[in-house]
Amino acid sequence: MAFAIRRPSTAFSEDPSDRAQKRIRDEGHLAFIRRLPSVLSGVYGCEACHIRYGDPVYRKKHTGKAQKPDDAWTLPLSPDEHRAQHDTNEREWWLSHRIDPLALAQALYATTGDTDAAVRIIVQGRITLGLSATGRTAGE
Numbered sequence: 710m711a712f713a714i715r716r717p718s719t720a721f722s723e724d725p726s727d728r729a730q731k732r733i734r735d736e737g738h739l740a741f742i743r744r745l746p747s748v749l750s751g752v753y754g755c756e757a758c759h760i761r762y763g764d765p766v767y768r769k770k771h772t773g774k775a776q777k778p779d780d781a782w783t784l785p786l787s788p789d790e791h792r793a794q795h796d797t798n799e800r801e802w803w804l805s806h807r808i809d810p811l812a813l814a815q816a817l818y819a820t821t822g823d824t825d826a827a828v829r830i831i832v833q834g835r836i837t838l839g840l841s842a843t844g845r846t847a848g849e
Contacts, residue, residue: 755785
């Protein structure tokens with residue numbers, strides 16, 4: 710006697726809840742990020758760098774080259790730093806700088822519009838990492 714196990718069509722999908730969701734755009738937040746100092750070097754004149762890799766801890770889905778993540782997942786980087794971030798394995802690149810970009814992006818998104826609070830978050834992160842104004846550690 711044969712039997713079948715009933716399961717929903719989404720049983721083996723990673724996260725079926727967000728398949729139809731469109732990317733959340735927030736031009737105000739992107740403009741805010743561009744006014745902040747770089748999370749690496751502390752210089753101004755930054756671009757809004759989207760973090761593409763996914764992480765279930767942050768409920769952040771992976772996005773490929775043809776799509777951008779929600780604008781909440783951005784950090785300020787100088788143009789050269791931004792290019793370097795995209796030229797290699799992104800997760801490893803951030804790890805090499807000892808930065809959890811998703812935690813930092815969440816903190817900055819929570820302070821959108823409050824430049825003083827955002828700069829404090831960036832400066833505190835740089836102090837915690839032991840980075841100088843040049844982005845190098847004290848021993849380099």
